[in-house]
Amino acid sequence: xxxxxxxxxxxxxxxxxxxxxxxxxxxxxNGLFWYQQHAGExxxxxxxxxxxxLEEKGRFSSFLSRSKGYSYLxxxxxxxKDSASYLCAVSDSNYQLIWGAGTKxxxxx
Amino acid sequence: xxxxxxxxxxxxLAAGRRMTLRCTQDMRxxxxxxxRQDLGLGLRLIHYSNTAGTTGKGEVPDGYSxxxxxxxxxxxxxxxxxxxxTSVYFCASSVSGGYNEQFFGPGTRLTxx
Numbered sequence: 001x002x003x004x005x006x007x008x009x010x011x012x013x014x015x016x017x018x019x020x021x022x023x024x025x026x027x028x029x030n031g032l033f034w035y036q037q038h039a040g041e042x043x044x045x046x047x048x049x050x051x052x053x054l055e056e057k058g059r060f061s062s063f064l065s066r067s068k069g070y071s072y073l074x075x076x077x078x079x080x081k082d083s084a085s086y087l088c089a090v091s092d093s094n095y096q097l098i099w100g101a102g103t104k105x106x107x108x109x
Numbered sequence: 110x111x112x113x114x115x116x117x118x119x120x121x122l123a124a125g126r127r128m129t130l131r132c133t134q135d136m137r138x139x140x141x142x143x144x145r146q147d148l149g150l151g152l153r154l155i156h157y158s159n160t161a162g163t164t165g166k167g168e169v170p171d172g173y174s175x176x177x178x179x180x181x182x183x184x185x186x187x188x189x190x191x192x193x194x195t196s197v198y199f200c201a202s203s204v205s206g207g208y209n210e211q212f213f214g215p216g217t218r219l220t221x222x
Contacts, residue, residue, distance in 0.1 A: 041215070096167065097211070099152040
């Protein structure tokens with residue numbers, strides 16, 4: 001079967017760095033997405049990785065290792081507004097997104 | 110309209126009733142999707158459409174139907190609602206297939222009693 005695993009919840013301190021991991025087992029791979037979802041709102045796109053390595057975009061970076069079925073999202077200089085759920089999704093062989101359950105990130109002052 | 114809209118925002122529905130959730134996008138995207146989101150579970154794909162005139166079944170299609178008569182609109186119909194269909198429903202669109210980012214509507218919170 002297809003499976004995306006990510007931690008249910010993480011807590012971090014304002015100004016710090018946090019890494020959210022995602023491991024996947026899917027039928028085929030056409031890229032991995034990270035989305036941010038604030039409570040009661042729609043998911044919004046953060047990043048897309050299809051090749052191995054690190055993609056940096058401001059305070060957010062995303063890493064992919066296809067051989068390990070592994071990705072992480074790195075958030076630097078955490079701000080209170082970063083409190084949200086972070087969703088990992090993989091595009092499978094049919095180009096459909098398979099979603100993880102999301103990681104709820106709590107930022108403390 | 111800017112982006113993707115959904116209606117209604119929320120709805121309480123009696124079991125057995127028919128309900129259509131509306132979704133409209135103005136980005137001229139080819140692909141559109143319907144997901145449901147339940148606590149503790151990831152987004153689950155109900156139905157999708159890669160282009161106007163075509164539709165396909167996702168992971169959890171039973172009890173739902175869709176149509177794609179034109180590029181902009183992608184309604185989701187519950188023929189006879191059941192309590193297990195209580196969920197938050199998101200419509201999304203993308204330029205084309207699964208290697209393009211998806212843009213999400215604000216969601217419809219549906220409660221079936």
